Amino acid sequence: MLNLSRSDWLLLAGFSAVVLCLPVILEPIGAAYPALMQKFCIFGIFAIGFNILFGLTGYLSFGHAAFLGIGSYAAVWSFKLFTMNAIPAIIMAVFFAAAFALIVGYVCLRRSGIYFSILTLAFAQMSYNLVYSVLTPLTNGETGLQLTLNDPRIVDALFYEPAAGLPRVDLFGLFISGGGYAGFYLCAAMLIICFIIALLIFRSPFGMMLRAIKSNQNRMRYTGFNTRPYLLAAFVISGMYAGLAGGLMAATDPLVGAERMQWTASGEVVLMTILGGVGTLVGPVLGAAVIKYFENIFSSFGDATLHDVFGFLPDAVEQPVVSFLVLFVGDGWNLTLGVVFMLIVIFLPGGIMEGLRRIWNLFGRRPGDGKKVLAAHPRPAE
Amino acid sequence: MPIPNIVLHVADVHKSFGGLHALSDVDLQVQEGTTHAIIGPNGAGKSTLLNVCIGRLAPDTGAVVFDGQVITGKLPHEINQMGVVRVFQTPEIFSDLSLLQNVMVPAFAKRDGSFRLNAIRPVSSETGIRDEALHWLDDVGLADQRDAIAASLSRGDKRRLELAMGLVQKPRLLLLDEPTAGMSRHDTNSTIELLKKIKGRGMTKVIIEHDMHVVFSLADRITVLAQGRIIADGPPDEVRGNPKVQEAYLGGVH
Known part of the structure; x- marks a missing residue:
C-alpha cells in the first residue's frame, strides 16, 4: 500500500521504534513518565503539521494555537454531549479545526510574507478574545471548559448507567486520561500515523509543488499552477494536525482553557520547528521534545541537583559555579532555552537536524561523499 | 491555397506608463508553426509586448487573441494552461x-x-x-x-x-525573451540548433532578440518595433533592406 523507497522504510521503522520505546530511552534523563511522554507526542504532531505549512511553503503562521484550542474545545464537547470514547472526540477535533482553517486560510492567504503572519496572528488573537467574551456559553470563559456530572453524554447513557464521579476518557476499555500508559500509546500511535502522512506529502508531487512555491511563487503561476489552492490545502492540512494535537490534549486531560490559544502557544510551535530543523521530517518532533523537556524537567532542577552534579569540585570552586548556573535552571529554564535557541539559529540555521547531519558527515563519510549527498538531496535531513 | 492559421493576434494594443506610450497601435499577427522575431532598439516596447501577451500587464485598449480566444484579463496560469509559455529574460527558475x-x-x-x-x-x-x-x-x-x-x-x-x-510543456506558443542573452558564442549556437530542431511540431515561437545572428538564423518573419510602434513587418530579407529599419537602428527616428 505504501509506496516508499528503502531508505524511507528504514526512516519510518527507526522513527516508530524510537517513539514506541520512549519509556526505555527516556529513563536515564528522568523523563520516562507517560504524562510527559504524551506531551512530547502531542507537540510533535503539532510541530509536524506546522512544518508542512512553514517548512514546505515558507508561509509562517503565527496563529496555529487557535486550531489547537478549537480541537480541544471540540473534543471536550464530544465528551460532554456524546461519549467518553476518544475516537469521536478526535474526529470532531480534526473536523472543526479543518473547517476553521479553511476560513482563516482563505482570508489570510491573500497576502504573503509578514502580512500573512500578521493576519494569522490577528485571527488567533481574535479567537482567543472571543473565547473569553462572547463565546463564554460554548467555552465557559476564564474557568475553562470541563466535564460535569450533569453532562448528557447521550451515547454513553444509552449503553450503561453512569458511575459515581466524573467519567474518564476511554478507548474501548483503556483509560486514556489520567496519565496512564494507554494515553501515551494512543498519542504515540497518532504521532506515527501523522509522521507517515507527512512522509507521503514530503515525497509526493504535491510536496514538490509546495517547495517550488516556496522557491518562486511567481514562476509557479507562469508555469500554469494556481498556487492558491495548493497553499490552502497545505494550510488546512497543518490546521488539521493542530486540531488533532488539541483533541489529544483534551483526551489525555479533558479540561481546556483559553490560554491554549494564546499567541505564546503559537510562538512555541515556531520555536520547536526552527530548533529542530525547518523543512525536515524528524526535526520538528525533536524540537518539540527538547522544548517540552526543558519546560518540565529542567525547570524542576534546583540548587540541590547542581550541588550533586558538581560535588566533585573543591568547595571554593563549586560554590561560584553553582550560584552562576542556578540562574539557568529551575525558574530560569527559559533563559537556557533562549541561549540554546540563539546559538542554534546563529551557528546551525538548519536546527538540530543540521547539527546531527554535520556530526554524521564528520564520522560516517569522507568529505567528498558528504558534498555529493548534499547536492543530490537538497533536504536530506529527514 | 489554404489560409494560414493565425495563432496569436495582438489587436490594436495601446499601453502607456504615465505619459510614456510604451505601445501604440500595435497590431501583430503570428502564423501557426512559424518563428516570429520581434526586434527593435532598447526601449522600443518589446518586453512590454510580451508581458501583455502572457497577462503580466493589462493593455489600456485593444486585446490579445490566442487561438480564437481573448486572453487579455485572464490569469497567468490560465494563459499557460491554454498553451502559451514564456521564457523570461532574467532567468526565473x-x-x-x-x-x-x-x-x-x-x-x-x-x-x-x-x-x-x-x-x-x-x-x-x-x-x-x-x-x-x-x-x-x-x-x-x-x-x-x-x-x-x-x-x-x-x-x-x-x-x-x-x-x-x-519546452517540456510542449507549448503551442513559446515566447522567448532574449533566449541567448548572457550566453557564450558556443552556447548561443547550440541554442539556435535546439530551437531549429524543435521547429515545426506544431509549436509557434515568438522571439525577442538583440543578436541579429540569432534572429536571421531562426526567424521566418520579423516585426520591428521602435518607440512603441511597428515600423516594419515582413520576411527577413525584406526587413533587412527596409530603410526605416536601418534608420531606427542608427537612432534617426524622432
Whole structure:
C-alpha cells in the first residue's frame, strides 16, 4: 500500500521504534513518565503539521494555537454531549479545526510574507478574545471548559448507567486520561500515523509543488499552477494536525482553557520547528521534545541537583559555579532555552537536524561523499 | 491555397506608463508553426509586448487573441494552461530545487492542470514525467548535472534550464525573451540548433532578440518595433533592406 523507497522504510521503522520505546530511552534523563511522554507526542504532531505549512511553503503562521484550542474545545464537547470514547472526540477535533482553517486560510492567504503572519496572528488573537467574551456559553470563559456530572453524554447513557464521579476518557476499555500508559500509546500511535502522512506529502508531487512555491511563487503561476489552492490545502492540512494535537490534549486531560490559544502557544510551535530543523521530517518532533523537556524537567532542577552534579569540585570552586548556573535552571529554564535557541539559529540555521547531519558527515563519510549527498538531496535531513 | 492559421493576434494594443506610450497601435499577427522575431532598439516596447501577451500587464485598449480566444484579463496560469509559455529574460527558475525537479514541475503542470492534490504516489514513481524531464535536460545539455541545485548554475546555464522548463510543456506558443542573452558564442549556437530542431511540431515561437545572428538564423518573419510602434513587418530579407529599419537602428527616428 505504501509506496516508499528503502531508505524511507528504514526512516519510518527507526522513527516508530524510537517513539514506541520512549519509556526505555527516556529513563536515564528522568523523563520516562507517560504524562510527559504524551506531551512530547502531542507537540510533535503539532510541530509536524506546522512544518508542512512553514517548512514546505515558507508561509509562517503565527496563529496555529487557535486550531489547537478549537480541537480541544471540540473534543471536550464530544465528551460532554456524546461519549467518553476518544475516537469521536478526535474526529470532531480534526473536523472543526479543518473547517476553521479553511476560513482563516482563505482570508489570510491573500497576502504573503509578514502580512500573512500578521493576519494569522490577528485571527488567533481574535479567537482567543472571543473565547473569553462572547463565546463564554460554548467555552465557559476564564474557568475553562470541563466535564460535569450533569453532562448528557447521550451515547454513553444509552449503553450503561453512569458511575459515581466524573467519567474518564476511554478507548474501548483503556483509560486514556489520567496519565496512564494507554494515553501515551494512543498519542504515540497518532504521532506515527501523522509522521507517515507527512512522509507521503514530503515525497509526493504535491510536496514538490509546495517547495517550488516556496522557491518562486511567481514562476509557479507562469508555469500554469494556481498556487492558491495548493497553499490552502497545505494550510488546512497543518490546521488539521493542530486540531488533532488539541483533541489529544483534551483526551489525555479533558479540561481546556483559553490560554491554549494564546499567541505564546503559537510562538512555541515556531520555536520547536526552527530548533529542530525547518523543512525536515524528524526535526520538528525533536524540537518539540527538547522544548517540552526543558519546560518540565529542567525547570524542576534546583540548587540541590547542581550541588550533586558538581560535588566533585573543591568547595571554593563549586560554590561560584553553582550560584552562576542556578540562574539557568529551575525558574530560569527559559533563559537556557533562549541561549540554546540563539546559538542554534546563529551557528546551525538548519536546527538540530543540521547539527546531527554535520556530526554524521564528520564520522560516517569522507568529505567528498558528504558534498555529493548534499547536492543530490537538497533536504536530506529527514 | 489554404489560409494560414493565425495563432496569436495582438489587436490594436495601446499601453502607456504615465505619459510614456510604451505601445501604440500595435497590431501583430503570428502564423501557426512559424518563428516570429520581434526586434527593435532598447526601449522600443518589446518586453512590454510580451508581458501583455502572457497577462503580466493589462493593455489600456485593444486585446490579445490566442487561438480564437481573448486572453487579455485572464490569469497567468490560465494563459499557460491554454498553451502559451514564456521564457523570461532574467532567468526565473526554482533556485532551491534540483535541475531535474525544475523541469519536472512544469511537466506536472502540463499533465495535471493548474491544481491537483497529488499527495499519495511519491515523485520517484512518476517515471513518465521524470523521463520526459530528463529528455529535455539532455537536449539543453544539462542532463549530467540533473541533481545539482539550480542556484549553483551559471547565468547561461540557468537560461538553458529555463528553456527546458518551457519546452517540456510542449507549448503551442513559446515566447522567448532574449533566449541567448548572457550566453557564450558556443552556447548561443547550440541554442539556435535546439530551437531549429524543435521547429515545426506544431509549436509557434515568438522571439525577442538583440543578436541579429540569432534572429536571421531562426526567424521566418520579423516585426520591428521602435518607440512603441511597428515600423516594419515582413520576411527577413525584406526587413533587412527596409530603410526605416536601418534608420531606427542608427537612432534617426524622432
